[in-house]
Amino acid sequence: MSSILSKKVHSLKFINSFQTxxxxxxxxxxxLILVTSITLGSFNFSLQELLNDSNSLDNIVxxxxxxxxxxxxxxxxxxxxxxxxxxxxxxxxxxxxxGLIGVSAGAALGASIVIVLxxxxxxxxxxxxxxxxISAIIGASLVISLLYLFTQGxxxxxxxxxxxxxxxxNAFASVGIGILTYISTDSELRGLTFWTMGxxxxxxxxxxxxxxxxxxxxxxxxxPSARKLDLLQLGEPEAYRLGVDVRKLKxxxxxxxxxxxxxxxxxxxxxxxxxxxxxxxxxLIGGVNHNYLLPGSAFLGASLMMTADLLSRTLIQPAExxxxxxxxxxxxxxxxxxxxxxxxx
Amino acid sequence: xxxxxxxxxxxxxxxxxxxxxMAKDSSKTVIAGGSLTEVxxxxxxEEKIIGVDITSNFPPATSELPSIGYVRALSxxxxxxxxxxxxxxxxxxxPPLVVEQLSLTGLDVRILEEDHTSIGILRKIECLSExxxxxxxxxxSKIDLIKDDINYLNELAQENKESGxxxxxxxxxxxxxxxxxxxxxxxxxxxxxxxxxxxxxxxEGWKPISSESIISYNPDYIIITNRGMNSFPDIxxxxxxxxxxFTNAAREGKILNEDGMAxxxxxxxxxxxxxxxxxxxxx
Numbered sequence: 001m002s003s004i005l006s007k008k009v010h011s012l013k014f015i016n017s018f019q020t021x022x023x024x025x026x027x028x029x030x031x032l033i034l035v036t037s038i039t040l041g042s043f044n045f046s047l048q049e050l051l052n053d054s055n056s057l058d059n060i061v062x063x064x065x066x067x068x069x070x071x072x073x074x075x076x077x078x079x080x081x082x083x084x085x086x087x088x089x090x091x092x093x094x095x096x097x098x099g100l101i102g103v104s105a106g107a108a109l110g111a112s113i114v115i116v117l118x119x120x121x122x123x124x125x126x127x128x129x130x131x132x133x134i135s136a137i138i139g140a141s142l143v144i145s146l147l148y149l150f151t152q153g154x155x156x157x158x159x160x161x162x163x164x165x166x167x168x169x170n171a172f173a174s175v176g177i178g179i180l181t182y183i184s185t186d187s188e189l190r191g192l193t194f195w196t197m198g199x200x201x202x203x204x205x206x207x208x209x210x211x212x213x214x215x216x217x218x219x220x221x222x223x224p225s226a227r228k229l230d231l232l233q234l235g236e237p238e239a240y241r242l243g244v245d246v247r248k249l250k251x252x253x254x255x256x257x258x259x260x261x262x263x264x265x266x267x268x269x270x271x272x273x274x275x276x277x278x279x280x281x282x283x284l285i286g287g288v289n290h291n292y293l294l295p296g297s298a299f300l301g302a303s304l305m306m307t308a309d310l311l312s313r314t315l316i317q318p319a320e321x322x323x324x325x326x327x328x329x330x331x332x333x334x335x336x337x338x339x340x341x342x343x344x345x
Numbered sequence: 346x347x348x349x350x351x352x353x354x355x356x357x358x359x360x361x362x363x364x365x366x367m368a369k370d371s372s373k374t375v376i377a378g379g380s381l382t383e384v385x386x387x388x389x390x391e392e393k394i395i396g397v398d399i400t401s402n403f404p405p406a407t408s409e410l411p412s413i414g415y416v417r418a419l420s421x422x423x424x425x426x427x428x429x430x431x432x433x434x435x436x437x438x439x440p441p442l443v444v445e446q447l448s449l450t451g452l453d454v455r456i457l458e459e460d461h462t463s464i465g466i467l468r469k470i471e472c473l474s475e476x477x478x479x480x481x482x483x484x485x486s487k488i489d490l491i492k493d494d495i496n497y498l499n500e501l502a503q504e505n506k507e508s509g510x511x512x513x514x515x516x517x518x519x520x521x522x523x524x525x526x527x528x529x530x531x532x533x534x535x536x537x538x539x540x541x542x543x544x545x546x547x548x549e550g551w552k553p554i555s556s557e558s559i560i561s562y563n564p565d566y567i568i569i570t571n572r573g574m575n576s577f578p579d580i581x582x583x584x585x586x587x588x589x590x591f592t593n594a595a596r597e598g599k600i601l602n603e604d605g606m607a608x609x610x611x612x613x614x615x616x617x618x619x620x621x622x623x624x625x626x627x628x
Contacts, residue, residue, distance in 0.1 A: 064449070318422075
């Protein structure tokens with residue numbers, strides 16, 4: 001029995017050449033979409049203006065508005081894809097998604113507090129436009145701490161317990177948002193509504209540079225856990241016997257997801273379905289081992305998010321559609337198909 | 346973290362709130378806010394408009410202009426792609442990050458404060474005529490006409506104040522409970538312009554109200570927006586809904602409907618609509 005297990009483990013350890021090829025394709029397509037997204041948009045650049053006058057409107061739009069926005073979309077997509085894939089692995093549940101552990105709800109509550117109460121309590125000049133993302137990050141961190149407390153350092157046996165805590169946290173946050181919705185004025189209410197539909201419209205270098213650094217560091221910290229996640233698929237006791245510190249793994253995956261998702265939601269609002277759908281697409285294309293799945297989900301997540309953002313910027317230009325609408329419009333039918341498929345097998 | 350703090354400190358707002366000085370170049374103006382568009386058309390400066398938001402739906406000719414989206418969900422790049430020289434916005438123009446980005450590009454961004462009174466409307470008109478530099482005799486006399494209208498409205502309002510009429514304004518019906526204008530809303534401002542008092546004065550904002558509190562408010566008149574009327578075949582069927590039928594207004598058939606933006610937009614039309622209602626209330 002043990003020899004079979006170790007053989008299986010051994011074969012999972014490596015990433016096969018087919019998967020390496022696919023990963024290379026993902027990287028190339030991400031770069032292509034990155035370049036396309038930077039070139040396309042409602043504002044048409046003239047190459048002459050760009051090269052001749054470094055203070056022209058063309059340069060400002062390209063460097064201060066377009067590029068930060070596309071980069072933010074890419075990183076948010078990557079973090080949602082990656083944390084979706086690792087949470088699905090950790091919970092051994094194909095329907096797990098970054099929203100499940102309640103972190104996005106916590107961030108949303110933090111943001112809603114600023115949108116509804118902020119203007120009354122804080123004068124604008126204190127934090128200016130940064131107060132919303134900061135408050136959202138505080139909301140997300142509070143949820144992580146709550147999860148940590150209730151699961152006794154994520155060590156509690158059994159993943160169901162964690163899921164139930166996540167559901168309770170989600171319910172609590174939506175009550176908070178509900179109360180804020182009720183007391184909000186007309187214009188705050190509309191601000192709230194648009195925030196929950198997601199947008200990369202507010203990306204500026206000041207906002208995104210710290211975020212991009214934290215997100216990349218967290219990703220590099222998380223991806224090496226891929227093989228442990230493979231072992232975890234055999235079940236918690238089995239993984240433990242094969243030498244995986246399950247408690248530490250849980251801690252790592254949940255903290256890393258919470259950080260990346262918390263920051264993503266804080267900067268771009270609620271963007272549905274990417275964390276759920278992307279890992280499934282990557283699995284369908286090339287297989288289930290996490291050494292392939294985690295980086296694959298990050299790159300595909302980035303590509304899809306940049307594409308969704310490109311559509312949101314260009315479909316009804318010069319106006320723009322909330323990007324969450326586009327991802328959900330694509331994600332929801334896919335989700336239905338997924339449920340249908342699971343029921344059949 | 347230090348970087349983060351530095352970037353926090355380095356952000357400051359450099360917007361012109363209610364700055365009514367003449368714009369350097371207003372030949373290519375983008376407008377976010379229906380009332381401002383209405384006023385610019387009133388001042389006959391519409392040839393300067395190159396884009397409007399979707400709340401700018403009056404006069405109907407605005408539908409031919411490029412749409413920059415909803416006033417609270419604008420896109421920096423979309424607006425810049427029109428290459429505007431001036432941006433006029435109502436105070437709920439947003440999101441804040443987009444407004445900040447626009448002003449950082451060095452564009453002339455003017456945000457006009459909203460004040461739900463007839464003086465507020467007059468100030469808006471005068472401010473825009475300064476910004477757009479409209480000094481022709483025609484426009485000045487038009488502004489005088491609006492001033493006369495406002496004086497006339499104030500006289501009517503004074504009479505109505507003495508008779509103590511209570512009015513309730515409904516945005517639309519959510520199921521059977523109406524969304525009603527509470528304190529601090531544009532609806533509240535509109536009712537007060539006519540001299541009547543807002544029957545629903547015990548809460549802030551637009552809120553769904555229970556049948557019981559509507560009976561306790563017992564308005565003499567009920568105004569509903571045309572959009573809210575859409576879900577009813579006629580005024581009688583609206584009056585017979587459980588939430589409204591025990592009010593004085595419903596019993597005496599004093600339920601009126603009107604275009605929402607004409608009342609609540611606080612552009613030029615709001616004055617004439619308020620006069621119309623003030624006359625009805627004083628009967």
